[in-house]
Amino acid sequence: MNTALTIAGSDSSGGAGIQADIKTMTANGVFAMSAITALTAQNTTGVTDIFETTPHFLAEQLDAVFTDIFPDAVKIGMVSSAALIETIAERLRFYEAKHIVVDPVMVATSGSKLLRDDAITALTEKLLPMAEVVTPNIPEAEILSGLTITDAAGMEAAAQKISEAYGCAVLCKGGHKVNDADDLLWRDGKAQWFHGERIANPNTHGTGCTLSSAIASNLAKGYDLTASVERAKAYISGCLSAMLDLGHGSGPMNHMFELKSRFI
Ligand SMILES: Nc1ncnc2c1ncn2[C@@H]1O[C@H](COP(=O)(O)OP(=O)(O)O)[C@@H](O)[C@H]1O
Numbered sequence: 001m002n003t004a005l006t007i008a009g010s011d012s013s014g015g016a017g018i019q020a021d022i023k024t025m026t027a028n029g030v031f032a033m034s035a036i037t038a039l040t041a042q043n044t045t046g047v048t049d050i051f052e053t054t055p056h057f058l059a060e061q062l063d064a065v066f067t068d069i070f071p072d073a074v075k076i077g078m079v080s081s082a083a084l085i086e087t088i089a090e091r092l093r094f095y096e097a098k099h100i101v102v103d104p105v106m107v108a109t110s111g112s113k114l115l116r117d118d119a120i121t122a123l124t125e126k127l128l129p130m131a132e133v134v135t136p137n138i139p140e141a142e143i144l145s146g147l148t149i150t151d152a153a154g155m156e157a158a159a160q161k162i163s164e165a166y167g168c169a170v171l172c173k174g175g176h177k178v179n180d181a182d183d184l185l186w187r188d189g190k191a192q193w194f195h196g197e198r199i200a201n202p203n204t205h206g207t208g209c210t211l212s213s214a215i216a217s218n219l220a221k222g223y224d225l226t227a228s229v230e231r232a233k234a235y236i237s238g239c240l241s242a243m244l245d246l247g248h249g250s251g252p253m254n255h256m257f258e259l260k261s262r263f264i
């Protein structure tokens with residue numbers, strides 16, 4: 001069985017973070033492992049507290065995973081401090097980790113901040129250069145590029161700038177647009193668009209976590225980046241189309257929309 005590791009924060013409400021990642025990897029047929037960067041006290045309406053793992057304990061988790069079951073792909077999500085980012089970069093370089101997908105999580109769908117301001121430089125300088133692909137949403141792409149994005153051309157310009165600055169492919173996600181949900185991949189100087197029908201579902205808690213984990217799962221199974229993004233788009237569209245409605249805020253998605261288990 002192919003294996004994937006998520007390095008991210010725990011979401012107590014189960015819709016985003018480590019929990020979304022493990023559900024996604026499982027539904028996509030890979031064995032999921034985790035290294036937890038922080039515990040969040042969170043639900044669909046917001047984050048009330050964050051308890052960070054120490055860099056030492058994060059390194060211990062990474063050592064435990066890499067020395068036993070080497071992951072075929074790694075997804076990195078919420079990492080709130082520069083010290084934790086540096087630990088991840090150092091350990092992943094040491095183990096020569098393959099197929100690294102970085103979701104530069106900055107703000108939760110509910111509006112709560114998940115990255116300290118002083119950690120942005122560590123993220124760009126240490127993690128992006130190691131990434132096979134980085135998956136910013138539009139506000140994150142604006143911060144990473146320093147550009148304002150108002151249309152498709154703006155997504156291309158920002159993705160190109162980030163890609164050229166840090167030497168990685170960039171998938172600028174279109175979930176924050178109004179008319180469609182088209183995502184743009186900038187790789188090796190070329191743009192490639194992935195069409196997504198906009199689904200009228202207000203429950204989008206965890207969409208970014210889910211997409212990046214689905215991409216990592218597909219890379220783990222041996223698909224190339226284009227096929228991995230295509231398959232991940234189909235997966236997120238399925239999760240959103242299932243129209244799960246839980247909680248009082250922007251709720252989580254249904255990862256079981258196509259599972260045909262006799263235990264469901
Ligand atoms: N309402 C929607 N309909 C269809 N796809 C969506 C919708 N909202 C988000 N997506 C897709 O979900 C993925 C995550 O996008 P986005 O919401 O922009 O990320 P984030 O959760 O990081 O803010 C992207 O592939 C995006 O196109």
Ligand SMILES: Cc1ncc(COP(=O)(O)O)c(N)n1
Pocket residue numbers: 008009010011016017018040042077078105107108109114204205206207208209210
């Ligand atoms: C622990 C954790 N990690 C990430 C997110 C971002 O979620 P989204 O995928 O909705 O941007 C979150 N809300 N909580």
